[in-house]
Amino acid sequence: MDARTLCLGALMHGEASGYEIRKLFEDGPFSPICDVSYGSIYPALTRLLDEEWVTCCVAKQDGRPDKKVYSITPGGRAAFLNGLASTPAPDKMQSEMLFILSFGDHLPRADVIKLVDRYISNYEARIAAIHNCADDTVLPAVRRFVHNFGIAVYETALDYLRTHRADLTEELSLARDPATPIKNRPAVSAGMQ
Amino acid sequence: MDARTLCLGALMHGEASGYEIRKLFEDGPFSPICDVSYGSIYPALTRLLDEEWVTCCVAKQDGRPDKKVYSITPGGRAAFLNGLASTPAPDKMQSEMLFILSFGDHLPRADVIKLVDRYISNYEARIAAIHNCADDTVLPAVRRFVHNFGIAVYETALDYLRTHRADLTEELSLARDPATPIKNRPAVSAGMQ
DNA sequence: TCAGTATATGCTGGGTCAATATACATTTGT
DNA sequence: ACAAATGTATATTGACCCAGCATATACTGA
Numbered sequence: 177m178d179a180r181t182l183c184l185g186a187l188m189h190g191e192a193s194g195y196e197i198r199k200l201f202e203d204g205p206f207s208p209i210c211d212v213s214y215g216s217i218y219p220a221l222t223r224l225l226d227e228e229w230v231t232c233c234v235a236k237q238d239g240r241p242d243k244k245v246y247s248i249t250p251g252g253r254a255a256f257l258n259g260l261a262s263t264p265a266p267d268k269m270q271s272e273m274l275f276i277l278s279f280g281d282h283l284p285r286a287d288v289i290k291l292v293d294r295y296i297s298n299y300e301a302r303i304a305a306i307h308n309c310a311d312d313t314v315l316p317a318v319r320r321f322v323h324n325f326g327i328a329v330y331e332t333a334l335d336y337l338r339t340h341r342a343d344l345t346e347e348l349s350l351a352r353d354p355a356t357p358i359k360n361r362p363a364v365s366a367g368m369q
Numbered sequence: 370m371d372a373r374t375l376c377l378g379a380l381m382h383g384e385a386s387g388y389e390i391r392k393l394f395e396d397g398p399f400s401p402i403c404d405v406s407y408g409s410i411y412p413a414l415t416r417l418l419d420e421e422w423v424t425c426c427v428a429k430q431d432g433r434p435d436k437k438v439y440s441i442t443p444g445g446r447a448a449f450l451n452g453l454a455s456t457p458a459p460d461k462m463q464s465e466m467l468f469i470l471s472f473g474d475h476l477p478r479a480d481v482i483k484l485v486d487r488y489i490s491n492y493e494a495r496i497a498a499i500h501n502c503a504d505d506t507v508l509p510a511v512r513r514f515v516h517n518f519g520i521a522v523y524e525t526a527l528d529y530l531r532t533h534r535a536d537l538t539e540e541l542s543l544a545r546d547p548a549t550p551i552k553n554r555p556a557v558s559a560g561m562q
Numbered sequence: 563t564c565a566g567t568a569t570a571t572g573c574t575g576g577g578t579c580a581a582t583a584t585a586c587a588t589t590t591g592t
Numbered sequence: 593a594c595a596a597a598t599g600t601a602t603a604t605t606g607a608c609c610c611a612g613c614a615t616a617t618a619c620t621g622a
Binding site: 177182185205206209210211257260261264265266267269270271273274275277278280281283287288291294299302316317318319321322324325326328329332333335336337340343344347348 | 370378401453459466492509511512514515522528
């Protein structure tokens with residue numbers, strides 16, 4: 177999903193600065209289903225300005241850098257909704273945790289357990305955040321649909337982890353513990369995580 | 370997750386060509402949890418060759434381009450497992466479908482329904498594929514854990530969609546149908562989907 | 563004084579996607 | 593039955609996009 181589209185989507189809910197758009201994707205209603213970074217939001221907004229799909233007015237603030245508040249134009253709305261008509265890509269899920277876990281039989285047992293535990297608290301936090309960002313205002317049907325989809329999926333994940341953590345630790349304790357990794361081995365370079 | 374790491378992970382299961390590695394992420398056991406494209410696999414393999422974490426031998430084939438079969442070296446294994454020790458990023462889920470759906474009250478009703486239906490068959494296919502790629506050989510505990518995690522999550526998603534499709538269509542039919550989009554509006558440029 | 567919040571920008575490395583090339587295998591059209 | 597089109601297996605590359613980080617400023621609270 178293109179950064180420009182995502183920005184337009186955010187602006188459909190009202191005017192916002194680049195910073196605020198980021199927050200919408202970080203904590204807001206979009207957070208469970210997509211993400212964009214500053215590095216693409218700001219260039220996207222500039223391009224949208226050129227295309228006249230957004231307007232911008234600078235709000236002077238004392239001390240802090242000027243806040244540039246963007247609003248979507250009627251043309252922008254039309255283009256956005258028109259763009260949504262194209263067939264979307266299927267959902268994609270990326271899980272470094274599971275990737276690592278799938279090599280768990282080559283890793284020290286303790287590490288695997290720790291990883292699962294980190295994984296669990298990770299999901300707990302995520303779910304709390306989703307619940308937390310629930311509007312007090314009544315959401316339109318579609319928004320509720322999306323919101324609850326997220327909750328259902330994330331809670332299943334958490335449930336699964338909690339339920340099967342025991343299985344995993346038990347089965348691992350039956351297997352041979354792989355040697356603790358030797359220190360000062362040639363490590364994978366910093367960029368490689 | 371770095372392309373080099375992903376390639377090493379694939380090669381942990383045995384030697385493979387770039388093409389075959391891609392297939393592992395497209396259909397294979399990794400498919401529910403991560404992805405890499407050709408455009409990053411091939412450069413990654415070349416770099417891994419430099420670093421001597423993989424070796425390559427060219428398998429001549431009649432007619433077709435040579436197949437370069439890569440194998441992981443002991444150094445590569447060590448580096449890979451060592452790299453896994455770093456704390457992984459939290460899971461990320463990307464759903465263009467849900468993003469679009471969340472603007473459903475601005476879209477023609479028929480489009481929304483069609484979208485949900487496409488979404489459903491999408492998940493059906495995905496789940497079938499996951500089940501399909503189940504090895505007949507007995508998986509180690511960790512691999513089963515990951516495999517079943519994927520199934521649990523994907524099936525919850527599908528269930529949710531099936532169960533709430535009706536709610537959605539019902540509620541939408543009560544609301545005003547937004548005007549059918551006017552043809553030849555300025556469309557969002559090709560790159561924008 | 564140190565950390566956190568609010569705000570914007572630019573760079574770099576790495577990533578996706580689509581085009582390109584080759585050659586066999588299979589299906590479809592007439 | 594033969595030609596044409598599509599599909600599979602394989603590798604490469606270039607254009608554009610994006611995430612992540614560093615950087616800059618200045619307030620607020622600990």
